Amino acid sequence: MRLVTVVLIILLALIQYPLWWGRGGWLRVHELQGQLDQQLKQNDDEKTRNDRIAGEVQDLQSGTSAVEERARYEMGMVKDGEVFVQFVSPNQPLPTPSVSSNTSTRGVVSAAPVTVVPNPVSRVPEKKRAREKGAKTEKDVKKKKAG
Numbered sequence: 001m002r003l004v005t006v007v008l009i010i011l012l013a014l015i016q017y018p019l020w021w022g023r024g025g026w027l028r029v030h031e032l033q034g035q036l037d038q039q040l041k042q043n044d045d046e047k048t049r050n051d052r053i054a055g056e057v058q059d060l061q062s063g064t065s066a067v068e069e070r071a072r073y074e075m076g077m078v079k080d081g082e083v084f085v086q087f088v089s090p091n092q093p094l095p096t097p098s099v100s101s102n103t104s105t106r107g108v109v110s111a112a113p114v115t116v117v118p119n120p121v122s123r124v125p126e127k128k129r130a131r132e133k134g135a136k137t138e139k140d141v142k143k144k145k146a147g
Contacts, residue, residue: 020026059066071077078084 018025022028056066060070076084
């Protein structure tokens with residue numbers, strides 16, 4: 001009887017070994033579950049990033065406002081007749097650009113020094129400006145005659 005009990009205990013241990021430490025055992029399942037959770041989180045992060053980039057691409061393709069915004073913030077460009085004014089606190093250091101290549105730069109202001117041009121030269125061709133001025137003066141003349 002004692003021999004049968006010892007044999008049964010050994011068989012029970014042999015059966016339990018693969019359940020705990022074998023190829024498909026509980027420890028391996030727990031390890032794979034952790035890897036799965038990590039991969040799902042990474043997939044969610046990448047999906048959010050892809051959605052953001054897709055929205056940015058759609059903005060850039062559908063209109064000029066996104067292109068204009070990028071030109072303003074990244075290249076420091078301004079429209080004709082616009083004056084760019086930047087208020088800088090004298091006690092604060094200039095912001096340092098912390099932009100990585102895989103993220104969006106929307107809304108990030110460049111830390112490049114800005115020069116103010118007192119009398120900027122218009123980029124509108126002279127003929128177009130002359131036509132606009134001529135049209136304004138003709139309207140003014142007609143208004144004065146009528147009034």
